[in-house]
Amino acid sequence: MLTAFTAGLLLITVSELGDKTFFIAVILAMHHPRRLVFIGVTAALAAMTILSVIFGQAVSFLPKVFI
Numbered sequence: 001m002l003t004a005f006t007a008g009l010l011l012i013t014v015s016e017l018g019d020k021t022f023f024i025a026v027i028l029a030m031h032h033p034r035r036l037v038f039i040g041v042t043a044a045l046a047a048m049t050i051l052s053v054i055f056g057q058a059v060s061f062l063p064k065v066f067i
Helices: 002-016 020-031 034-059
Strands: none
Touching: 002 034, 020 034
């Protein structure tokens, strides 16, 4: 399970690098302390990953007809 989590986290991280959020983080790092921006961006990515997993688990309980 840990390897699946790690693979998923790496896939999300790599796919999000070219996203506009990446550019916003770079701009924020120019105006605010880089360490604080990094912590905020990492926490946001972790929160979105956790929410996605929870949503995916909730959807798995729906009948197959709806999925």
